[in-house]
Amino acid sequence: MFTTIQKWGNSKAVRLPKGILEEVSLDENDTVEILTEKDYIIIKPAKKRHKRLEERIAEYSGEYKCTELDSGEAKGKEVW
DSSP states (O other): OOOOOOHHHHHEEOOHHHHHHTTTTTTTTTTTTEETTTTEEEEEEOOOOOOOOOHHHOOSOOOOOOOOOOOOOOOSSSOO
C-alpha cells in the first residue's frame, strides 16, 4: 500500500487506512509510540499498563509521612 505525506499545519501527516488500524486494534484517539530504526518509521500502540501492587510497593522508599491538611476556617454552614 502506498500513501502520500501531506502538510498538516506546520507538521506533516500520513493517513492510516481503516483496515490497517483494525489489523492492529487501533482506533481514533488511541495513543501510539513513534520510533525510528535505520530507514524505518515504526508506529505501534503505546503500552500503558498500570503497575501491579507489588511493583508500587517495591518502589516505595518509606520516606512519606502522613500529615493533616488544614483547609482554613469554615465559610458557610459546614459542620466540624
